[in-house]
Amino acid sequence: MIEGFVALYIFMLAAFTGYEVISKVPVILHTPLMSGSNFIHGIVLVGTMVALGHAETTAQMWVGFIAVILAAGNAVGGYVVTERMLEMFKSSKGAK
Amino acid sequence: MGFIINVAYFAAAVLFIVGLKQMASPVTARRGIIWAGWGMVIATVVTFLHPEVRGFINYLLIILGIGIGGGLAWYTGKRVAMTDMPQMIALYNGMGGGAAAGIGIVALMGSYELSWTIQFIAVLGVIIGAVAFSGSLIAFAKLQGLITKSLRFDMQQKINLGVLGATVLLGIIISFSGAQVNGALLTVFLLLALAFGILMTLPIGGADMPVVISLYNALTGLAVGLKGLVLDNAALMIAGIVVGAAGTLLTQLMAKAMNRPISNVLFSHFGESSGGDQSEVTGTMKEIEASDAGVMMAFADKVIIVPGYGMAVAQAQHKIWELTQLLQERGVTVKFAIHPVAGRMPGHMNVLLAEAGVPYDIIYDLDEINSEFKTADVAIVIGANDVVNPVARSNPESPIYGMPILNADQAKNVIVIKRGKGAGFSGVENHLFFADNTRMLYGDGQKAASELISSIKEIG
Numbered sequence: 001m002i003e004g005f006v007a008l009y010i011f012m013l014a015a016f017t018g019y020e021v022i023s024k025v026p027v028i029l030h031t032p033l034m035s036g037s038n039f040i041h042g043i044v045l046v047g048t049m050v051a052l053g054h055a056e057t058t059a060q061m062w063v064g065f066i067a068v069i070l071a072a073g074n075a076v077g078g079y080v081v082t083e084r085m086l087e088m089f090k091s092s093k094g095a096k
Numbered sequence: 097m098g099f100i101i102n103v104a105y106f107a108a109a110v111l112f113i114v115g116l117k118q119m120a121s122p123v124t125a126r127r128g129i130i131w132a133g134w135g136m137v138i139a140t141v142v143t144f145l146h147p148e149v150r151g152f153i154n155y156l157l158i159i160l161g162i163g164i165g166g167g168l169a170w171y172t173g174k175r176v177a178m179t180d181m182p183q184m185i186a187l188y189n190g191m192g193g194g195a196a197a198g199i200g201i202v203a204l205m206g207s208y209e210l211s212w213t214i215q216f217i218a219v220l221g222v223i224i225g226a227v228a229f230s231g232s233l234i235a236f237a238k239l240q241g242l243i244t245k246s247l248r249f250d251m252q253q254k255i256n257l258g259v260l261g262a263t264v265l266l267g268i269i270i271s272f273s274g275a276q277v278n279g280a281l282l283t284v285f286l287l288l289a290l291a292f293g294i295l296m297t298l299p300i301g302g303a304d305m306p307v308v309i310s311l312y313n314a315l316t317g318l319a320v321g322l323k324g325l326v327l328d329n330a331a332l333m334i335a336g337i338v339v340g341a342a343g344t345l346l347t348q349l350m351a352k353a354m355n356r357p358i359s360n361v362l363f364s365h366f367g368e369s370s371g372g373d374q375s376e377v378t379g380t381m382k383e384i385e386a387s388d389a390g391v392m393m394a395f396a397d398k399v400i401i402v403p404g405y406g407m408a409v410a411q412a413q414h415k416i417w418e419l420t421q422l423l424q425e426r427g428v429t430v431k432f433a434i435h436p437v438a439g440r441m442p443g444h445m446n447v448l449l450a451e452a453g454v455p456y457d458i459i460y461d462l463d464e465i466n467s468e469f470k471t472a473d474v475a476i477v478i479g480a481n482d483v484v485n486p487v488a489r490s491n492p493e494s495p496i497y498g499m500p501i502l503n504a505d506q507a508k509n510v511i512v513i514k515r516g517k518g519a520g521f522s523g524v525e526n527h528l529f530f531a532d533n534t535r536m537l538y539g540d541g542q543k544a545a546s547e548l549i550s551s552i553k554e555i556g
Contacts, residue, residue, distance in 0.1 A: 022342040029122060031181065036116065036132065038316075039136075041320045047329060051199045053146060068157070071191070081185065
């Protein structure tokens with residue numbers, strides 16, 4: 001069990017981390033970055049798996065099942081498009 | 097077992113943050129997404145061992161769900177054209193928001209006792225997740241061209257506020273109603289939250305969608321973080337909040353690039369009645385033939401290309417790169433100038449140019465290149481409009497006044513490649529098109545670029 005205040009500390013530190021990591025990103029990477037961060041919150045998949053995993057009623061099962069589908073879409077789709085975008089960035093072999 | 101799971105979640109959180117950090121540089125960006133990808137795989141696999149995951153049917157449903165959702169996303173993600181990237185990101189983001197809302201609903205439906213704080217956090221997560229879900233779907237539909245009009249009606253903001261108020265009120269009632277929340281109540285609550293997302297996004301114009309998608313991205317992150325609290329899952333908390341914070345910063349950067357506060361993007365009806373722009377346009381639009389434009393460029397010392405959404409629509413980036421190479425062979429210096437909000441997402445143009453093979457070191461930001469327009473012989477504006485409109489500098493009455501623009505008008509000659517004579521997304525007349533040093537080259541971006549290429553080749 002994560003205690004209330006420990007949770008608060010995690011929230012605060014994570015928020016600063018996110019802010020700092022992004023603040024140094026050049027504009028040219030903004031779209032891939034938005035896509036990449038979109039992929040990272042695909043971790044919600046883990047949450048939906050747990051939610052569906054301990055579903056008791058049929059209704060819970062349905063909602064959980066739909067949530068797993070959506071989350072898997074978020075994670076896989078986010079990864080595929082980000083990877084495709086980043087694959088294309090290349091330099092002009094030192095020539096400026 | 098708990099130990100293994102915790103180690104795996106910890107590793108995943110580290111991989112996410114390091115991966116995100118590596119995405120900050122074009123050199124390491126690709127490695128960054130791959131590392132983050134491994135983090136996701138590790139976290140997903142160990143979750144099958146989670147003590148709270150049990151029951152044969154549930155296991156089966158999980159695998160089936162991952163197969164369906166993952167399979168569909170893999171298929172669509174591999175096939176989507178680079179120009180359609182923004183709406184796909186909106187769609188995938190919306191799915192994440194929906195999933196976060198789903199977790200909250202399942203938790204609230206449960207028979208086990210939750211403390212009211214957890215219940216409240218679950219409710220909050222449902223609201224935020226549901227709004228991100230339905231809002232992102234509307235953003236997707238708008239960018240995809242499924243919805244073309246921006247719905248606006250009287251009292252709109254009051255009605256929206258009313259819907260939000262009702263949602264929050266129901267949410268508070270649910271928070272304090274203990275275990276086994278009434279199903280009907282929960283359904284109405286969810287529908288209200290979804291309706292708010294739709295109502296909030298409908299009136300927003302297409303030009304503002306990048307900011308909105310970014311905002312929903314941040315909201316989904318926040319919702320996921322809150323679900324981490326409900327489920328006692330540190331991986332969800334960290335990844336969700338990191339994205340929530342990063343997305344918020346990104347949203348601010350974008351809104352700043354347009355010189356408008358976020359509240360203005362969300363609540364003002366931009367592009368509808370640009371009543372402020374009543375200033376007289378002096379001069380006329382002067383047309384130019386592709387052959388003449390080609391000569392002008394071929395004998396220039398320095399050419400700056402300003403691409404916009406029109407280039408994306410026409411899929412002209414490959415032709416533009418071919419044109420660039422041709423000019424470079426003749427010894428012309430060619431640079432690309434990218435406005436932060438050119439296209440439908442920040443960096444959208446960079447992605448398209450990268451796709452065509454343009455090296456990123458001849459692509460410049462607004463700050464880097466704006467002083468160079470004075471020394472350029474030719475500025476080619478292809479499919480861009482509002483981002484080069486000098487009205488943003490000169491006319492305080494104009495709705496786009498104050499937005500930083502690319503000073504294309506300062507180049508010795510300006511060639512504007514444009515399909516028709518209409519105004520930009522903001523609906524504001526562009527004074528650049530009427531300037532003395534501007535020539536209009538009408539036509540589809542790809543066709544115009546091909547004509548330029550052949551006319552330069554003829555010079556030999």
